[in-house]
Amino acid sequence: MPQYLAPGVYVEEVPSAIKPIAGVGTSTAGFIGAVADDVTMPLLPGRSGVTAAGEAEPADFHSVAPAGEAQLVDGWETFKNLFGDIQQGNHTLAHAVYGFFNNGGGRCWITRVAPVDADAEPSDEDLAGALETFAAIDEIALVAIPGAVSDAVQTALLDHCENQYLQDRFAILDGRQTTTLTKEAIQGDVRDSSYGAIYYPWIDVGATDADGNKVYQPPSGHIAGVYARVDTERGVHKAPANEVIRGALGVEALVSKAQQAGLNPEDINVIRKFGGNITIWGARTLAGKEQAEWRYVPSRRLFNFLRESIDEGTQWVVFEPNAxxxxxxxxxxxxxxxxxxxxxxxxxxxxxxxxxxxxxxxxxxxxxxxxxxxxxxxxxxxxxxxxxxxxxxxxxxxxxxx
Structure with a gap:
């Protein structure tokens, strides 16, 4: 306490007992995907791409972001400057991220995994290992590896979200590309967990291959954008369902109401076509029947929000007198x-x-x-x-x- 020796009036600053707790963000996503080293990158501002002699000038182009390092992306133009426009060497990730921003997403972190060449797929080990780049980024609340449907990668996603030092993020999983409408065919052997949800089928966004054949895309990136849109417009407590997926033109497999009746109890969230709209028609986590209290996506995400907000807003308590x-x-x-x-x-x-x-x-x-x-x-x-x-x-x- 201050020591007063001379008579007089003294004014002291006393800290307020009110220390407001601010709600944390719930819609920043983390994406992992393949981007080849030789993708075509856009020109730097004010550059022509050619020398005075008419030769190509590589220094005039943006450099692709280094592999294995998380990059903050706050818009589609930023993505193109870091990873290139949609093309053969990055198409799955690029379509997913474009869908994220198109559906209402605002910020995401992206870690690039470099395949051997543009036609190769990165290994499950490389994709799962890239999750470590997100561990120290506290603002990430949604995590997806678009197009990765192996048991190993999707289990790693759930493990990442359930980590005792995190438990503040939610995994969005893509279902397998199959016409067999069973839990086993769509989910594989991925275990149940309240920290993730799975969506089926894949969606048509107008992408085609070199021969003009339609190429369906995994929905996880677009759905992460829908999560962000609903969080902004209504709040994290609102189920991200009965919502139209912007940019989706169709689905790979039409699922009827009767067919969904066999999938919904098994925690498979179905994307259905109603008229001309492609709509998310499910909001269940992979919690399973044993964890009925965590059956719904908004229940788990709201609890994550409450826990993280209170955790961050009460750090001042540590080492205070326990009285x-x-x-x-x-x-x-x-x-x-x-x-x-x-x-x-x-x-x-x-x-x-x-x-x-x-x-x-x-x-x-x-x-x-x-x-x-x-x-x-x-x-x-x-x-x-x-x-x-x-x-x-x-x-x-x-x-x-x-």
Whole structure:
């Protein structure tokens, strides 16, 4: 404390007990994909690409981004300057990223894996290993490896999201290209997990091969953009379903309502064609029947958002005196944040008291806990869940006055 020796008036700055918790971002994506070393890159601004003698000048072109390093991309032009326009050496990743921005995405991190040549596919080991480049990037909330449908790569994606030091991101998986409408055919042997969702079938975005044949694209990049759009317009608690995929012209396999009735209970999210629109018609995670509380995509993503926001917003608590004054500050700040979340419609209840509770007192912090250097805060939230099955009961009425 300051020491006062002479009479007078002294003004002190006292830190406020209010330390607002800000909601973290939920729509920054992380993509991994193949980009060949020899892709054609765009010209640098103000360059012609040729010397005075009419010869090609390589120095006039952008250099392709180095492999194995995550690059921040905030728009399609940035992607082209780092990885080239859509072409043979990058087409799967490029279509996915274009679909991400076209559907509402704003920021993403991209790690390039370099195949041996433009026609080769990178190994599962290289694709899975590239996930390590995302581990230290805290803002990533969605992760996808467009077109990678092997058990090894998709399991690595789920492992990455479930990592005990992360648990703040969600995997978007592409289903296999198959006409057999079973969980096994679409999902393979990828294990169940609430930290990911899988989508089927692949989509038509107008891409063709050298012979003019239609080339269907994996939907994960476009769907990540839909996630971002819904987060912006409605909030992370809104299911990213019953939403049109912008840029999709068709689907590789038409799935009827009866056929989807066999896939939806198995946690396969189907993309269907309604009229001229290609629409996401499912919002289930891969949690499985054993984790029914995490069945829906918005439930898992909302919980990730709450956990990460509270984690980042309470770092100031570490090493503070573990006493009732601190407990009161924590209750006040966490409750204020959850009240804001409740007001946005993300929590169930007519009042904040019905929607959540925050307990941080001597009941959860007895002497034994405090002696171990721990401070425990218990939080309960009532999350809203999507109206997946809407039932109208209609009957005949004789009419007249009741």
């Amino acid at each position: 009732p004054e601190l407990w009161s500050k924590i209750r006040r700040n966490v409750s204020a944040f959850l009240t804001t979340v409740w007001a946005s419609g993300a929590l169930l209840g007519n009042t904040p008291e019905q929607a959540f509770y925050v307990r941080c007192d001597e009941t959860v912090n007895p002497a034994a806990v405090r002696d171990a250097g721990q401070l425990v805060v218990e939080i309960g939230v009532a999350m809203v869940r999507p109206a997946e099955f809407v039932v109208f009961r209609i009957s005949q009425w004789a009419g007249g006055i009741q």
